[in-house]
Amino acid sequence: MEWQDDSETGLPAPSAEFPGGSGLEYLFQGAIWVGGIVEGETLVSVGVDGWLWINEMLPADICPNGEIKKFENFGDQELVAVYTDSVVDEEDPDPIDHRFHKPLNIEITQHSYSWISPPYDDFVLLDYKIKNFGNKFISKAYIGFYMDTDIMYIANASGFRDDVTGFIKSVEAPEGPREINLAWAADNDGDLVRGQITSHSPIGVFGFKLLGPSNPEPNVSYNWWVSEGSDPINLDFGPWKKSSWDLWAKNYGTWCEGGKGTPCGDRAKYFLMSNGEYDYDQIYTCIDQTDSGWLPPPSICRDLADGYDTRFLYSFGPFDIPAKDSINFVVGIIMGDSLHKGLNPIDPQNPQVYYSKLDFNNLFSNVSVAQRVYESGYTLPPPGPPKVFMVLNSTDSALILSWSPKKYYNLKGYNIYRSSISGVYPTSPVNTEVIKDTFFLDNDLVEGNTYYYVVTSINESGKEGKRSKELMTLAGRPMPPTGLVATSTKDKICLAWNHHPEKDVIGYKIYRKTEVGTYELIGTIGLAGLDTNLCDKSYENGVVYYYAVSAVDDIGLESFPSDSVYALSMAFDQGILLVDMSDPHGIIFVQDDSVNAFYNRALQGYPFVYSKHDLPSIPHVSLKELSPYLVCVVHSEGRFGPVSSSPDSPVDTTFLNFARYTKAGGKLILAGWNLIAPPHYGLNYHYYVKGDFAYDILHMKTLLAPAWYCGLEEFIGTHSDLSSEFSDLEVDTARVNLSYPKDKCDLQGRLPLIGYFAPLYPEEVIYVFNSVYDASNFEGKPIGMRHIGEDYKVYFFDFPLYYIKESQSVPLLHKILAEFGYSPTGVKEEDVSLPESYSLSANYPNPFNPATTIPFQVGGSQFMVNRPIHTTQGKAVDGSQSMVNRPIHTSLKIYNILGQLVRTLVDEEKVPGNYKVIWDGKDNSGKEVGSGIYFYQLRTEEYTATKKMVLLR
Numbered sequence: 001m002e003w004q005d006d007s008e009t010g011l012p013a014p015s016a017e018f019p020g021g022s023g024l025e026y027l028f029q030g031a032i033w034v035g036g037i038v039e040g041e042t043l044v045s046v047g048v049d050g051w052l053w054i055n056e057m058l059p060a061d062i063c064p065n066g067e068i069k070k071f072e073n074f075g076d077q078e079l080v081a082v083y084t085d086s087v088v089d090e091e092d093p094d095p096i097d098h099r100f101h102k103p104l105n106i107e108i109t110q111h112s113y114s115w116i117s118p119p120y121d122d123f124v125l126l127d128y129k130i131k132n133f134g135n136k137f138i139s140k141a142y143i144g145f146y147m148d149t150d151i152m153y154i155a156n157a158s159g160f161r162d163d164v165t166g167f168i169k170s171v172e173a174p175e176g177p178r179e180i181n182l183a184w185a186a187d188n189d190g191d192l193v194r195g196q197i198t199s200h201s202p203i204g205v206f207g208f209k210l211l212g213p214s215n216p217e218p219n220v221s222y223n224w225w226v227s228e229g230s231d232p233i234n235l236d237f238g239p240w241k242k243s244s245w246d247l248w249a250k251n252y253g254t255w256c257e258g259g260k261g262t263p264c265g266d267r268a269k270y271f272l273m274s275n276g277e278y279d280y281d282q283i284y285t286c287i288d289q290t291d292s293g294w295l296p297p298p299s300i301c302r303d304l305a306d307g308y309d310t311r312f313l314y315s316f317g318p319f320d321i322p323a324k325d326s327i328n329f330v331v332g333i334i335m336g337d338s339l340h341k342g343l344n345p346i347d348p349q350n351p352q353v354y355y356s357k358l359d360f361n362n363l364f365s366n367v368s369v370a371q372r373v374y375e376s377g378y379t380l381p382p383p384g385p386p387k388v389f390m391v392l393n394s395t396d397s398a399l400i401l402s403w404s405p406k407k408y409y410n411l412k413g414y415n416i417y418r419s420s421i422s423g424v425y426p427t428s429p430v431n432t433e434v435i436k437d438t439f440f441l442d443n444d445l446v447e448g449n450t451y452y453y454v455v456t457s458i459n460e461s462g463k464e465g466k467r468s469k470e471l472m473t474l475a476g477r478p479m480p481p482t483g484l485v486a487t488s489t490k491d492k493i494c495l496a497w498n499h500h501p502e503k504d505v506i507g508y509k510i511y512r513k514t515e516v517g518t519y520e521l522i523g524t525i526g527l528a529g530l531d532t533n534l535c536d537k538s539y540e541n542g543v544v545y546y547y548a549v550s551a552v553d554d555i556g557l558e559s560f561p562s563d564s565v566y567a568l569s570m571a572f573d574q575g576i577l578l579v580d581m582s583d584p585h586g587i588i589f590v591q592d593d594s595v596n597a598f599y600n601r602a603l604q605g606y607p608f609v610y611s612k613h614d615l616p617s618i619p620h621v622s623l624k625e626l627s628p629y630l631v632c633v634v635h636s637e638g639r640f641g642p643v644s645s646s647p648d649s650p651v652d653t654t655f656l657n658f659a660r661y662t663k664a665g666g667k668l669i670l671a672g673w674n675l676i677a678p679p680h681y682g683l684n685y686h687y688y689v690k691g692d693f694a695y696d697i698l699h700m701k702t703l704l705a706p707a708w709y710c711g712l713e714e715f716i717g718t719h720s721d722l723s724s725e726f727s728d729l730e731v732d733t734a735r736v737n738l739s740y741p742k743d744k745c746d747l748q749g750r751l752p753l754i755g756y757f758a759p760l761y762p763e764e765v766i767y768v769f770n771s772v773y774d775a776s777n778f779e780g781k782p783i784g785m786r787h788i789g790e791d792y793k794v795y796f797f798d799f800p801l802y803y804i805k806e807s808q809s810v811p812l813l814h815k816i817l818a819e820f821g822y823s824p825t826g827v828k829e830e831d832v833s834l835p836e837s838y839s840l841s842a843n844y845p846n847p848f849n850p851a852t853t854i855p856f857q858v859g860g861s862q863f864m865v866n867r868p869i870h871t872t873q874g875k876a877v878d879g880s881q882s883m884v885n886r887p888i889h890t891s892l893k894i895y896n897i898l899g900q901l902v903r904t905l906v907d908e909e910k911v912p913g914n915y916k917v918i919w920d921g922k923d924n925s926g927k928e929v930g931s932g933i934y935f936y937q938l939r940t941e942e943y944t945a946t947k948k949m950v951l952l953r
Helices: 244-250 265-273 301-304 353-354 363-374 592-602 653-663 735-740 806-819
Strands: 029-038 039-046 070-073 077-084 106-114 121-130 138-148 164-172 178-187 204-211 218-224 311-321 326-336 389-394 399-403 410-421 441-442 450-459 471-475 485-488 493-496 505-512 520-526 533-536 545-552 565-568 574-580 608-612 629-637 667-673 684-687 700-705 714-717 756-759 765-769 782-788 793-797 852-858 860-874 875-885 888-896 901-910 913-919 931-940 944-950
Touching: 029 106, 029 218, 039 265, 070 301, 121 138, 121 363, 138 204, 138 326, 138 714, 138 931, 164 311, 178 218, 178 311, 178 363, 204 363, 218 265, 244 265, 244 860, 265 311, 311 326, 326 363, 353 505, 389 450, 389 471, 399 450, 399 471, 410 441, 471 653, 485 565, 485 901, 493 700, 505 782, 592 608, 592 629, 592 806, 653 667, 901 913
Parallel strands: 574 608, 574 629, 608 860, 629 667, 667 793
Antiparallel strands: 029 039, 029 138, 070 077, 077 106, 106 121, 121 326, 138 311, 164 178, 178 204, 204 326, 218 311, 389 399, 399 441, 410 450, 450 471, 485 493, 493 533, 505 520, 505 545, 545 565, 684 700, 700 756, 714 765, 756 782, 765 782, 782 793, 852 913, 860 875, 888 901, 888 931, 931 944
8 A cells, every 4th residue: 555545535645644634644555465385486476565666466457356345334444455466567577586477376355444433443454365266286375564654744755764663572461471463663753843742743653463364373473674775785774583694695695685674586575474583673773682693783773773764574374375275364454642752762772761661552452452353253343423414404493414324234223412512412312212214303493593413323232333523503594505506718707506495595695715715705696586696707717716605594594505616717818838747857868959849840830838847946737827728738758847736745736737627628638658657667557546637537547657678668659540530650760769878778769668558448549559579568559549529628649749750740730739729820721611600500310310410610710829939937938920710618508398408519619610519319417318309509609599400219
């Protein structure tokens, strides 16, 4: 697991945040390792190795049944993932083992459980099943969990370098020492501020423990190390028993790259997993323990003992796994609070003083609870509260509360608690019997009084879980308005909402905020005969706004705000924006002047502005920068520059803005490598889900971003199955060869670093990979796509157009720009006429079944724009003038004979031209409509026309 978006909120979240919502991260990266002996050969498969970015366990499209599924049968959240180690990368060999990955042929089912109610809310239990689906016996298998904790407040960029870790074999109990085999990690001092604990102080402790394996008495190992590849002999370190070190040296010679820490390659990983050692705690690194069989302390012991960027491996085994057989085990990630109580400096020569001031009591308590939960079969915790709790409807003296159903294995029902004081609730619920439904009527209210509610879940054993978040309501308060929508043009943002059904509502209040601001009142509507619409003209183009509306009744009670709506108005009154996002210090040497000259030639006669985003000092691409331009062309030779509006945020603001830009009507052309996948060394599959730009806009499921070792480059061009529209492309061998010193690597005209993607919709693919090797796994894989829909328009090429022969790349660019409504000044294109007037033609066929074509034309005029050739940080130089067709906001909509909207076919900016749109006989929800008479209406700011058609099923 790594830093990623929260599956519930979609917001950036640490891998292990404790307490929840605190921003305190206790785990940067964790992964399962599985090792074993197969026909005498030592093999290890890793989720990730942590330093070479080797990923050998893959889900989703690469492996069957790989999707993550959600449940809440026993836990308040249960996630089930299935993945295997069977994908073999034949393009990128392991640099340590000098061979391709050899799988064990195992399938791992990972089932996680977590709870909301105390004291069960400080741990996550991971239940594993590992199946040998191959035909070979796996002997002496060991399971390892690699943990790189990096404990810190997430905004503390350097906080990862001061962790300490250790292992607790047993604890004292009334009956005598009790074995717990608990690994732990913590920040060395809790990051106190002037000796005081603050909200940014990670004073807790991360724990990891085996709770139960199918092997009743496994050997447990705990090993920690620091990774320093810059000087492994002196700086890469981990503790060793002398007997283990001598055994390794006798059989295999030098440890990885001469160090004593990082385990590289399958053999070293397996040796560490199976060594049966419990390393001494990190704070004891400077204490000579040779009498106990350990190697002497390293010369850098003081630097390690007081905290470092430390990793640990918790391992257990052995297991024998016959073919088609499985093993099971459960581990716990268990947190503890208040390990640090105050200032506690580490003296590397006297670490016991430091250790004596650490308070593990809360961690030990949580370990005990986690063990009992596991032994109960996950039935011990009560069910948590429902996730959605709201007022469904209300009157002056009553309201209906509603919540989402809880899917718990022995759920009895729900309780509702009411109070007139926030946070203070009676011991008895309002309901006299346990509620079986998911709604409750409370009809004993006084108009104008404030009430607070919480809901709980209760199981058949009578255990009641944690209360929900508090819901406040004002008796008699109107319900929030519904149906709020926003439509944007260059000059205004108009809001509309449903008429309020409550008779005592006499007005509305309209609120607006930006993404970083708070809601402010911008308008009111009052008196009888209420309007339910308002147009806002006091805004900026290129700024995202959120609007909400409240209702006000005749005694002045105001409803809660409605659901908010998003609105973005773009100017789109200039030409083309060319964005350079190349890395000037990348693996391939960017020919900046040559690239500039290429685009100046390619876009000669077009109205374009060249914008540089290839330096750290130049911000991300903003919506204000995009706003004037109807078309944006992005060039990249390795993504570079800031991607976020905030240095503390992992959100890619540039591509968030590109998504908004396209949804607002902007046309986008993306061309380059590593544009949407950050580069790593190693073969990397990037998986996308809803909410990701690549998934939502480019319709990609996965993207492969390959590593590059000299001699592996193979891209020589593209093929297209759409030969009537797109010609095959060939790389410009001269440009490729000039991009890298020949004495370092002779590219032979083959472009490195080009990957491929897996599309959601294969029909959107326009180019596939052409490799110099016909048998390559890359050959024929998708490498270019387009989406030309009613919703937005985008082209994506996973390679820079600069490296394509200019006789092919320039016509391709011109073809796309013509499709987007632009042609170079003075160039007359065949079969393209720009009408000066509007018209709506008869549909054909008519009557029709199931589809019909509606022709129309958009008239208009041209206008003059300045065409800067180049900009640096917003300053344009070397300008000229060009003519461009003015875009007109155009809508084409279908209505039934009652005047009700059936389908919106067009609702966007259109440049003057002739158009045809097909209606497939379906409404906006995708449902087929019935036979009958329908009307289609073309509307612009200057023109409206309506015609009739007949659908016969």
